[in-house]
Amino acid sequence: MAIQMAPSILSADFANLERDITTVSNADWLHVDVMDAHFVPNLTLGLPVLERLAEVSPLPVDAHLMIEDPDHWAPRYAEAGATSVTFHLEAAADPVAIARDLRALGARSSVALKPGTPVDQVLDILTEFDMVLIMTVEPGFGGQAFMPETMPKVTALREAATASGQALRIEVDGGVARDTVATVVEAGADVLVAGSAVFGAEDPAAEVEALRALAEEASHR
Numbered sequence: 001m002a003i004q005m006a007p008s009i010l011s012a013d014f015a016n017l018e019r020d021i022t023t024v025s026n027a028d029w030l031h032v033d034v035m036d037a038h039f040v041p042n043l044t045l046g047l048p049v050l051e052r053l054a055e056v057s058p059l060p061v062d063a064h065l066m067i068e069d070p071d072h073w074a075p076r077y078a079e080a081g082a083t084s085v086t087f088h089l090e091a092a093a094d095p096v097a098i099a100r101d102l103r104a105l106g107a108r109s110s111v112a113l114k115p116g117t118p119v120d121q122v123l124d125i126l127t128e129f130d131m132v133l134i135m136t137v138e139p140g141f142g143g144q145a146f147m148p149e150t151m152p153k154v155t156a157l158r159e160a161a162t163a164s165g166q167a168l169r170i171e172v173d174g175g176v177a178r179d180t181v182a183t184v185v186e187a188g189a190d191v192l193v194a195g196s197a198v199f200g201a202e203d204p205a206a207e208v209e210a211l212r213a214l215a216e217e218a219s220h221r
């Protein structure tokens, strides 16, 4: 499957989101970080803002929910227009029920794991998901240092999906930049979130293409 680039608007200009989204329309997904100040110690945006972003975005919206009670909220984000909804396993009471609700609403189901959460917790229920997000920083803030110790989880997931023939997407999020992109792709990731690397660059669209080129090169090695 082709590598997908997903710029995170966490590092965009929150007073000019439509402008900044349009700037990266050469990417594949728009990664929108929803934080509730409970599951993580930061607060960003919620349903009404995501709904408008989905309306104006030229890219499908990849909602990353860092919130409590995803059993209730995750389907609401699918209804609001997110094409892909990622909720955290650590916050979920019934992850399989959430995944089925998301798919029933026509969204892609996706589950995220914090750096300290073992991957075996999703291996038995992998077919319920279109994507697994392996966090490569502690969730909550952009601009943090990449954690290479999370890579064995990516590899274990890729091996499990390959063994069963599942076309699973594996997303990585946090500290993805020119110096880490080969590492994540070689481990088996194929959806790359980048916030500060893209929106901190002088030319965000060119940075998307530079990261994509490095990722493609690593995937053919």
Ligand SMILES: O=C(CO)[C@H](O)[C@H](O)COP(=O)(O)O
Binding pocket: 008, 010, 011, 031, 033, 064, 137, 138, 139, 140, 141, 142, 143, 144, 173, 174, 175, 176, 193, 194, 195, 196, 197
């Ligand atoms: O989910 C997130 C933080 O919890 C963001 O998507 C992530 O941090 C992107 O930012 P950067 O690329 O700057 O690390």
Ligand SMILES: [Fe+2]
Binding pocket: 008, 031, 032, 033, 064, 173, 193
């Ligand atoms: Fe994110």
